[in-house]
Amino acid sequence: MKTVRSADLLPGMVLAEPLKDLAGRTLLKEGAELSESYIERIRKWGFEDVAVQGGVDEPQPLPPVVGYQVEGRSWEEVQAEIELRFSRSVDSYLMMKLKKAVLARVRKLVELHAGR
């Protein structure tokens, strides 16, 4: 068993202990394999670190980032850059659809790189 910060969780890791809320209700059982959506939820619930099974393996290196620089930047900073890029395209439905997808994608990348 090892303790991993929520920001460093990776899909495929397995919980070594159940995750419980303040009332003691089980949110995720021991042995649950973490998917991306589970990891997102764990972060949303506010857990700082989580016990997972296994030794002291290093997490896999992240693939190189495409597009907006996310390393060492806060979400607010990156978001402001994206907002500026799209600021001349607010009347295009297609570009607003793209903006939504870009915000979601980049936010995920910022979170993935936070704390690395």
Next chain:
Amino acid sequence: MSRMRELIGRIRNLPTLPVVIAKLTRLLADPETSVKRVTRLLAEDQALTAKLLKLANSAYYGFAGQVASVSQAVVMLGFGGVRDVALSASVIDLFGSGGEGDELSELFPVDRFWEHSIGVGVACRALARSLRWPDPEEAFVAGLLHDIGKLIMLQHTPGDLLRVLRLCHDEGLTFVDAEARCDVSHAALGRLLVEQWKLPERISEPVGFHHQVRPKRATARVTAAVQFADAFARGRGVGRSGDDFIPRVQPEVAEMPGIDDLDMDVYIERFDEEMRKASVFLELAGGLQGEGEPG
């Protein structure tokens, strides 16, 4: 005489492509062409052959490490594929990586320009593939070359380029709007260049009209794809081509089947993956530093 025509008149000695590319294009137009003839032709330009093989072996084309000779490259990429790869390598090579330290390179860093151009090429190819167009590599070349006119400005009329860039920077204009104020057009200049290179209309039309698609042209589909891919690459934050904004996307482009109903989340993921594989082109733009490994 309009300012643009005066400008075109002033530009002499447009950069030329390696002789081999022109010969290759002619050779490929001939239905009798054989692998042997293409191989013999490329043997005339060893530097180009080396780049061709480097690209063909990169993750981008998916034959990592398997392409040992030109004849194998022809078998795996096809005649058209070989020409497109050789053309891409030559064009990136032709313009080099630019200077540094002055205002012009500050406002228009050439390495970021290539990153943007490669991004547009990758986005075009991804779109062409998902729509099952017959020639996704050609869509890549159209995207790669779409802003080539900006490099002509950089080389031949740097004063004009600087005025446009300052307008973008100081007044928050898009590059196209700033150009309109200065009565210059990178699209028209780019078209002039690729026409002189005798590239087919499927390349010259998108280069010349990616900001104003001419819907009745047979090549309107690729031109529309380039317009969308340009907007996409900017929205995704890939590279920089003089300004920080997304130029206008025409409603008829946005409404095109295949673009209108694109699943953006899936498309972004595919693009990111392909863009990482295309890093080999960025290496070329950076001046072929080191050998790099295939794959």
